[in-house]
Amino acid sequence: MxxxxxxxxxxxxxxxxxxxxxxxxxxxxxxxxxxxxxxxGKCTFCMKCGRACTSGAIKILIYSGETKEWVWNxxxxxxxxxxxxxxxxxxxxxxxxxxxxxxxxxxxxxxxxEKKAGRLEDRWxxxxxxxxxxxxxx
Amino acid sequence: MKIFELGKAKSPWILHYNTxxxxxxxxxxxxxxxxxxxxxxxxxxxKGNPKQADILLITGPVTKRCRERxxxxxxxxxxxxxxxxxxxxxxxxxxxxxxxxxxxxxxRVIPVDVYVPGCAxxxxxxxxxxxxxxxxxxxxxxxxxxxxxxxxxVRGREGxxxxxxxxxxxxxx
Amino acid sequence: xxxxxxxxxxxTTIPMGSQHVALPEPVKLVxxxxxxxxxxxxxxxxxxxRGIEKSLTTMYDFKKAPYVVGRICGICAIAHSIACxxxxxxxxGIDGEVPDRVRAVRMIGLELDRLQSHFLxxxxxxxxxxxxxxxxxxxxxxxxILDTADMLFGNRVQYDVVCVGGVNxxxxxxxxTRISEALEEIEESIGFMEExxxxxxxxxxxxxxLGVVSKDKAFEYGLxxxxxxxxxxxTDCRIEDDWGMYRDFGLEIITMTEGDALxxxxxxVLECFESVRMIREALDSTSPGEEIQLRVRDNPKKDAVxxxxxxxxxxxxxxxxxxxxxxxxxxxxxxxFANIPILPHVMIGVRYNDVPPLxxxxxxxxxxxxx
Amino acid sequence: xxxxxxxxxxPVIGGLIEGAFxxxxxxxxxxxxxxxxxxxxxLLKLLQKRPILINNYHVLMAYAHFVLMATALATFLLGGDLxxxxxxxxxxxxxxxxxxxxxxxxxSHVGATRELFHILAVEPPLxxxxxxxxxxxxxxxxxxxxxxxxxVKIMPFSFLALIASLPxxxxxSPFDVSEAHQEIxxxxxxxxxxxxxxxxxxxxxxxxxxxxxxxxxxFLGSPLIVVAIATSFIxxxxxDNSTARLSYWDMVKITWVVALPLVGANIFLNAQGxx
Numbered sequence: 001m002x003x004x005x006x007x008x009x010x011x012x013x014x015x016x017x018x019x020x021x022x023x024x025x026x027x028x029x030x031x032x033x034x035x036x037x038x039x040x041g042k043c044t045f046c047m048k049c050g051r052a053c054t055s056g057a058i059k060i061l062i063y064s065g066e067t068k069e070w071v072w073n074x075x076x077x078x079x080x081x082x083x084x085x086x087x088x089x090x091x092x093x094x095x096x097x098x099x100x101x102x103x104x105x106x107x108x109x110x111x112x113x114e115k116k117a118g119r120l121e122d123r124w125x126x127x128x129x130x131x132x133x134x135x136x137x138x
Numbered sequence: 139m140k141i142f143e144l145g146k147a148k149s150p151w152i153l154h155y156n157t158x159x160x161x162x163x164x165x166x167x168x169x170x171x172x173x174x175x176x177x178x179x180x181x182x183x184x185k186g187n188p189k190q191a192d193i194l195l196i197t198g199p200v201t202k203r204c205r206e207r208x209x210x211x212x213x214x215x216x217x218x219x220x221x222x223x224x225x226x227x228x229x230x231x232x233x234x235x236x237x238x239x240x241x242x243x244x245x246r247v248i249p250v251d252v253y254v255p256g257c258a259x260x261x262x263x264x265x266x267x268x269x270x271x272x273x274x275x276x277x278x279x280x281x282x283x284x285x286x287x288x289x290x291x292v293r294g295r296e297g298x299x300x301x302x303x304x305x306x307x308x309x310x311x
Numbered sequence: 312x313x314x315x316x317x318x319x320x321x322x323t324t325i326p327m328g329s330q331h332v333a334l335p336e337p338v339k340l341v342x343x344x345x346x347x348x349x350x351x352x353x354x355x356x357x358x359x360x361r362g363i364e365k366s367l368t369t370m371y372d373f374k375k376a377p378y379v380v381g382r383i384c385g386i387c388a389i390a391h392s393i394a395c396x397x398x399x400x401x402x403x404g405i406d407g408e409v410p411d412r413v414r415a416v417r418m419i420g421l422e423l424d425r426l427q428s429h430f431l432x433x434x435x436x437x438x439x440x441x442x443x444x445x446x447x448x449x450x451x452x453x454x455x456i457l458d459t460a461d462m463l464f465g466n467r468v469q470y471d472v473v474c475v476g477g478v479n480x481x482x483x484x485x486x487x488t489r490i491s492e493a494l495e496e497i498e499e500s501i502g503f504m505e506e507x508x509x510x511x512x513x514x515x516x517x518x519x520x521l522g523v524v525s526k527d528k529a530f531e532y533g534l535x536x537x538x539x540x541x542x543x544x545x546t547d548c549r550i551e552d553d554w555g556m557y558r559d560f561g562l563e564i565i566t567m568t569e570g571d572a573l574x575x576x577x578x579x580v581l582e583c584f585e586s587v588r589m590i591r592e593a594l595d596s597t598s599p600g601e602e603i604q605l606r607v608r609d610n611p612k613k614d615a616v617x618x619x620x621x622x623x624x625x626x627x628x629x630x631x632x633x634x635x636x637x638x639x640x641x642x643x644x645x646x647x648f649a650n651i652p653i654l655p656h657v658m659i660g661v662r663y664n665d666v667p668p669l670x671x672x673x674x675x676x677x678x679x680x681x682x
Numbered sequence: 683x684x685x686x687x688x689x690x691x692x693p694v695i696g697g698l699i700e701g702a703f704x705x706x707x708x709x710x711x712x713x714x715x716x717x718x719x720x721x722x723x724x725l726l727k728l729l730q731k732r733p734i735l736i737n738n739y740h741v742l743m744a745y746a747h748f749v750l751m752a753t754a755l756a757t758f759l760l761g762g763d764l765x766x767x768x769x770x771x772x773x774x775x776x777x778x779x780x781x782x783x784x785x786x787x788x789x790s791h792v793g794a795t796r797e798l799f800h801i802l803a804v805e806p807p808l809x810x811x812x813x814x815x816x817x818x819x820x821x822x823x824x825x826x827x828x829x830x831x832x833x834v835k836i837m838p839f840s841f842l843a844l845i846a847s848l849p850x851x852x853x854x855s856p857f858d859v860s861e862a863h864q865e866i867x868x869x870x871x872x873x874x875x876x877x878x879x880x881x882x883x884x885x886x887x888x889x890x891x892x893x894x895x896x897x898x899x900x901f902l903g904s905p906l907i908v909v910a911i912a913t914s915f916i917x918x919x920x921x922d923n924s925t926a927r928l929s930y931w932d933m934v935k936i937t938w939v940v941a942l943p944l945v946g947a948n949i950f951l952n953a954q955g956x957x
Binding site for chain 1: 235
């Protein structure tokens with residue numbers, strides 16, 4: 001009790017330990033598991049990252065033609081880094097900066113994208129099955 | 139008046155509710171109050187009382203038992219109020235998405251204004267989120283200043299939001 | 312249970328929860344009090360049930376399981392991850408091949424987690440006693456531990472470092488030396504914590520003799536972890552089911568005999584010293600550069616259990632392997648689940664203002680219990 | 683004119699004292715803390731919130747609490763009767779408790795009961811101090827008391843008794859039982875919100891000014907008056923930061939055991955003519 005009393009009074013004349021965060025820039029440690037960045041050139045759309053993702057934050061939309069899309073949802077990701085480790089081509093890199101908060105307007109409609117990805121995957125699977133069936137019948 | 143404008147976004151009192159998160163974000167929320175980050179710089183106090191709160195910080199993917207409590211808390215906070223979903227699981231479910239006892243995220247129950255990502259959200263991210271929430275709080279405060287001759291109409295329209303109808307809506311889902 | 316007659320007419324019913332400042336988690340306690348003395352308690356702990364056990368047998372394959380079970384509880388996340396991983400490894404049959412370096416890294420993770428958890432709960436306990444300054448000081452000290460974790464594993468709370476067959480990242484020598492420096496600072500702050508919980512008059516006055524659990528009672532109710540050790544029960548799963556190298560390092564089990572709230576705090580404080588020693592031993596015994604991840608080819612096929620000592624006590628995992636990617640059954644028994652039944656018994660006869668410290672001294676983690 | 687000045691300036695000074703309290707408290711916990719004008723921001727915000735009414739009586743009691751606290755302060759500063767000041771102060775706290783009893787909230791009831799114990803703990807030492815002042819000055823009328831210089835010289839033990847009951851009066855740990863944030867979340871004021879919470883918030887400032895004035899009585903005519911007030915407040919804050927909260931029974935016991943004998947000793951010594 002007495003010690004804390006003296007410490008409290010001493011603290012009055014010491015510098016506070018607070019980091020004035022938004023005004024003072026903060027640099028995360030090296031190796032902090034932050035945002036995931038994607039390089040288009042290296043990606044082959046093998047879907048390994050999507051399958052490795054625990055929380056389903058990566059969806060790959062493969063439309064009928066050559067148009068393919070890699071979607072990552074920052075507010076669904078749990079930042080475990082499993083997708084980065086699973087990528088065989090090094091197309092995914094984990095930056096050391098954390099994602100910033102977003103407002104209502106900037107948010108992706110994730111359930112819509114989930115549905116869409118599911119539909120596209122189903123179609124793609126069906127096509128694959130049909131092709132295999134054709135090959136077998138031949 | 140300009141002097142009234144000052145008070146709008148300078149003293150957010152927070153209410154924290156855990157709707158089934160892993161405690162990770164909750165302890166980071168407590169850590170935000172401690173000397174290293176000290177959000178009392180922005181006048182933020184952990185009031186823990188919905189009637190005196192301005193900002194609701196909600197963690198967790200909203201389990202089915204929690205949602206009525208969450209709605210109750212939301213309705214008890216006087217306007218203007220801002221809802222901040224802290225952490226991945228309150229934004230969209232995170233790893234709990236599509237589990238059987240979970241509503242995927244806070245937005246399914248009450249309107250959310252700011253989404254703070256991260257699992258668990260860092261104190262820096264939470265501070266960023268609160269700063270963003272303060273801007274929204276200021277805007278919402280302005281929207282409340284309705285001219286007096288329109289007040290009657292507005293009040294009539296807002297009377298439509300009552301607890302029973304919202305609960306009914308929840309049950310139907 | 313002590314039978315005390317409750318006069319309904321002069322009773323004040325005080326609900327606590329599911330939202331309350333002293334509770335970071337949703338739990339509802341209803342107290343019937345007479346003149347602020349608790350006469351009857353009822354508990355409701357299942358606000359946070361999310362269905363994780365079920366989802367592990369339907370949604371996620373076993374390689375994702377360590378990440379999912381880490382989200383059961385953010386305070387003892389790595390304890391869950393390790394228990395799950397070890398159980399899975401035993402089920403696959405590769406637990407003998409796990410290299411020493413992996414065990415060491417896992418031990419460092421677990422002990423860091425224990426340190427921060429003990430700091431957290433002791434600080435929070437001081438806060439609910441109305442001693443805000445200690446809360447601020449202990450949590451300031453806790454930031455050193457979190458910084459160390461941030462440096463090592465890349466996150467402050469959810470380390471996510473454990474995977475089936477190894478760990479995700481190794482500790483290189485440069486970081487190793489930096490940790491040894493940080494450990495000294497941490498040890499200093501543990502010394503501060505010890506001084507507070509032994510010397511500070513008002514805090515000791517409030518906690519001493521509060522919620523006494525005798526050794527027999529502790530056996531009877533099957534208490535685990537620091538709560539059991541404070542009553543004199545010598546139990547520690549790190550020794551009993553050693554997945555790491557605790558037996559080699561000679562881990563000491565700290566016990567006390569008083570069994571009150573203060574003893575529970577002091578057990579935690581003394582355990583912190585032991586944890587620091589374990590981290591030092593683990594850092595010195597192995598060197599980086601070895602293989603840190605085994606290739607896992609098989610699926611879990613046997614029944615396996617793992618008992619791990621989480622910061623709150625014994626954590627039990629049972630996994631039934633079926634030879635498929637998804638296990639047939641996952642059963643989790645968490646420490647708080649064992650510690651809750653005694654709470655109504657010790658709370659009766661206590662003044663309402665002593666209830667939050669008493670509750671916090673058992674270190675309840677409802678996210679674990681609800682799952 | 684003087685009345686008007688007091689009415690305008692005392693809340694401003696009270697707000698600044700409250701802000702300084704929060705700032706110093708934060709610095710003692712090695713934090714930066716809010717800006718010193720933070721209480722004014724809080725008040726402005728509270729006035730702009732959408733009102734939520736629970737019952738009329740509840741709100742009436744909040745205003746009664748504020749008005750009586752303001753009356754107590756005005757009586758004090760305008761040189762009224764010291765006994766009246768203490769009576770108004772106690773009455774105002776009682777109104778807060780009565781407002782809290784008008785609801786069905788359990789926390790509110792517990793808080794109100796504790797508030798009553800609070801009055802029980804704090805008012806007797808104050809009354810005895812007033813009696814001691816009467817002994818030395820021959821009057822309860824403050825305008826006459828103001829003319830006496832440096833009361834602290836002849837009644838040092840009474841001053842110590844006042845310091846001992848300060849944590850109780852300012853609701854600081856170890857005696858912050860009535861608002862006990864971690865137990866009953868603010869106690870009697872829990873159900874007030876928005877503009878109805880504002881009078882209670884203001885009354886808190888006024889109470890601080892009242893306490894400061896009470897300390898000031900002992901140092902009248904001395905240049906140290908401001909220093910004395912500031913030091914005693916800092917001591918209270920340091921005590922707040924070095925103790926845990928005790929129960930309400932301990933509060934009554936400790937305040938009485940420490941403060942009452944001190945005043946009694948002073949009265950005895952004054953009667954004997956030693957001091």
